Amino acid sequence: MADEVGQLGDYRLLRLLGAGGMGYVYFGVSSTGDRVAVKVIRQELVSDEDLRRRFAAEIENLKLVYGSRVARLEDADPLGDPAWLAVQYVPGATVNQYVAARGPLPVRLAAMAGAMLADGLARVHQAGVLHRDLKPQNVILGPDGPVLIDFGLAVLTEQDSRFTQTGLLIGTPAYMSPEQVRGERALTAAVDIYALGATLVYAATGHDLYPGAGGVHSLLLRIADPQVAPDLAGVPDDLMPVLTDMLAHEPAARPALATVRSRLLAVAGADGTDVSELRRQVAELTYSAATELLVPRVDAPPPPGPPPTVPAQPPLPSPPPGGRRDVPAQPPPPTRHDLPPAPTRVDGASAPLAPTRTDAAAEVGMPTRRDPSPVRPAAVPSVASPTSPMDPRGLLPPEKDRRPPGVGDAPSGEPVGPPQGDAMLSEGTPATRVRWPRRVLIALCALLLIASAANLIYRHQQSKPVRVYDKKPTALAFNPDGTILASADDDEMIRLWDVDGRKLLGTLFGQDGVIDELSFSPDGDTLASANDSGQIKLWNMTTRQETATLDFKVARSTTVSFSPDGTMLAGGADTTIKVWKVGSTKALTSITGLAKVINKVRFSGDSKTVLGRAEDGSAGMWDARTGARRYSSPGIASSWYVPTSSGSVEIRDPGGGLLGELRGHDGPVKASDFHGGWLVTGGYDKTVRLWNVTLRREVDMVTVYTWAAESVALSPKTLLVAYGNYKGLWLWRPDPA
Structure with missing residues (x-):
């Protein structure tokens, strides 16, 4: 085209x-x-x-x-x-585009749109995600009603400190809650409820909560001050009570989303209009004949003539005789914080929209566009x-x-930039064109080729597996900071290795069977080992002594995992899952909800739910303390990756439902490990493979020696893989590029 x-x-x-x-x-x-x-x-x-x-x-x-x-x-x-x-x-106009072009939404439609957004936010929060940047620019009035966009600042509720540092503001000031302005890290769903209230105020009135606040710092001070109330002038009487509650200064005082939804629905239907009719009217806000110009035509044929090209830069005029031409000072090049915010989502192909507003609602570090011309x-x-x-x-x-x-533009309209042509580089020094000798250019090209070849050789050497030990490990695990690797062998001992130096740090004795799985506590102070005698042993990593034995009293292979908060431990043997409080040998609960042998256990991100997976791929979820069966959990943030004998890895939801599969191995997949969006697998086809699970594709592979890779582990800190086969224990640094 x-x-x-x-x-x-x-x-x-x-x-x-x-x-x-x-x-x-x-x-x-x-x-x-x-x-x-x-x-x-x-x-x-x-x-x-x-x-x-x-x-x-x-x-x-x-x-x-x-x-x-x-x-x-x-x-x-x-x-x-x-x-x-x-x-x-999603074709349509954002809320701020609609209001700028047509004025505030009618009260019933604003309430109905708010109820629909509250329902959508509830689903987002059920997935354990906070949006954190809800505002009129991030709500599109689409053909099926309002739609939330731009999850670039969203974060998992149990991982809120992952990107946020104390004192660092994340969001758009005019729609930030007081606790966001204060830089609090333990944010809750209340931040999105506040932002939804602020968005509805704009939708119903056309102004922000603190109009005329001046600069960003003045605005932030007003939001953080409990004595300064937001400006609700123009808010319809029917909406005033619910919006006032949603904008409460303290998070605990704000209503839950279910309450917000029901109260907004009551306002929307106060005149007896049916909900389905209200939904239809909201969906038609940017799709009626009266507002046709707000919707870009995406199926229009290409314009006639050649494609647009970059306009040529006109030459600078020559300097006056005998002196240097005065060139207006050029502003410093823009940094990543000086770049303009996203212009309107509608590109103005049919007709220009109203100019973008220029107030303190601009995003932190991204000034509002001040060019009054329409977005072209x-x-x-x-x-x-x-x-x-x-x-x-x-x-x-x-x-x-x-x-x-x-x-790049002078007040008179002539382009500015570095002096060109006969312009002077400095007082009294004429500009000259630098001509590089051919042999210098050849030498530079040769250096670049040598550097490129050296880089390829270095990357190849870095990605080549290195053997650490000559015995086959049955289980592997990295500690949380990736500095120590624990390996268990057929001789029923656990060896601790310095990852960087590849040196033996010590050995743990006292197992009563072959070890099937190893797991470090989140703080790295405790190592748990599960053996084929139905036992889980706990080891103090400082003294390197056994501290407890947890016995299933069945001679079957076992699996073990710590909770993310480090307070509980879960294990599985035969068809039973048990949960213990760390420091106690008495089980909190015993679960027998799966028919087949348990081969994997783990906790949800909030440590409130224990998950179990059986050898046939079936799975279940239970309350970690009571053992009650659960069918959903907002603290779950990842899927199961189930190795199969057919050579694939099945992707299953936490309840065991099949979502898809990863194919690449030519034989049964023996072992797998998952961390931070990466999956490593080892199979009987004598390969170890690295997968990007976001894209569901293989990104690197290494062929192992002699026999299958029967155990694998992925470092939680760096892209480093440990695997074991009959030739010993190996470390491999994949190159996903």
Whole structure:
């Protein structure tokens, strides 16, 4: 197509939808015609490790959330160049676009939209995720009602400190709750309830909670001050009570989402209008004839003529005779915090929208766009157009469109920049073009080739497995910081290894059978070993002495796992799961809910639920303290990865339901381990494979010697794999690139 921007994965990118400090969003179409919004990280930010982690976390969060109020995840490649993700495309205007163009929503429709959003947020929270950046710009009035977008700042409730540091503000100031402004780390669902209330105030009135607050710091001070009440002027009387409660200063005083939903539904239906009719009216807000201009036409034919090209930079005028031309001072190049926020999601293809608001609601570190001109379709080079070295795939807009307003243009309209042509580089020194001698260029090219070859050799050497010990381990486990590896052998002993030095640190004696599984406590102070005599032994890692024996009293293989908070321990043998409080040999509960032999146990992220998986792939969930059967748990954040004799790894939900499978091994899969989005497997085909479970694809493989890899472990801190076979214990550093 003439107007095609480029290709990412299975998606043809047809046009730019918006841009922000993190990257660009394009409208794309798959090979089967599915329409998606593709988010691409800015090329200059790909080396930012914090941003990469946030982007990967956004993908993981989108995998967890579901429902009609969330744009579903379609595909992603967090390791790509550039990194990208694709979500369901929702045509329509955002709440702030609608209000700017048409004014506040009618009270009944604002209440109905709020009730639908409350229902969607409840599903998000049930998945253990907080949005943390709910605002009018992140709610699209789509064809089926309001939809939540942009989970870039979302975080798992049990991992809230993963990215947030004390004193670091995450969110958009005008819609942040007081506890967010104070920098509290233990955030709850109340932050999203507050933001939903602030969003509904804007939807119903057209103004924020603190209009005219001045700068961001002044706004934050007002929000944090319990004596300064938000401005609810213009809020309809019917909405005032519920919005006042949602905006309570203390989180505990805010109502639950179920209460918010029921109260908003009561307001919406106060005049007797049926709920289904209200839903229809909300869905038609941006799809009626009166508001046709708010909806971009995504199926319009490409415009006639050649594709847009980057406009040429006009030359600077020559300096006056006898002196240096005065060149206006050029602002410093923009940093990642100076980049403009995402412009309107609707690209103005049919008609311009109202200018973006310029108040203190701008995101922290991303100033509001002050250019009063409407957002224009970006002039993006086509696939056949030349690309820049910083943009090898031609996906980023031209440099002119990426600059913040005012950068690169003189007040008179003439371009500014480094002196060119006859312009002076310094007082009295004429500019000259540097011509490199050919042999210097040849030498530089040779150095680059040598450096590239050296890098390839280094990476190959780094990824080559190294043998640590010559006996076959039956079980392996890294400690939490990845510095110590525990290995168990057929001789019923546990050996502790220094990972960096690959030296033996010590040996633990006293097992009464072959060890099937090893597990470290979250603090690394205790090691648990489960053997085929139906016993679990606990070892103090400081004294290296046995501290307790937990006995199932059955001569069967066992499995063991600590709870994330370190207070409990779960084990499985035969068809029984037991849970103990750490420090006690008396079981809290004994569970017999699965018919087949238990081969894996673990806890949910909040440590309140114990999960068990049987050898046939069936699974179940129970209350960790009472043993009561559970069928859902908001603290669960990952799936089961079940090795099979057919050569695949089945992906199952926490309840045992089959979600998919990973194929690659040519024989039965013997062992697996999972950490942080990576899965390592060992099979009878004499290979160990690394998988990116987000993308569900194999990224690296190593062939082991002589026989199958029967035990594997993945370091929780670095991409380091330990595996064992009849030739011994090996360490392998995969290269997913």
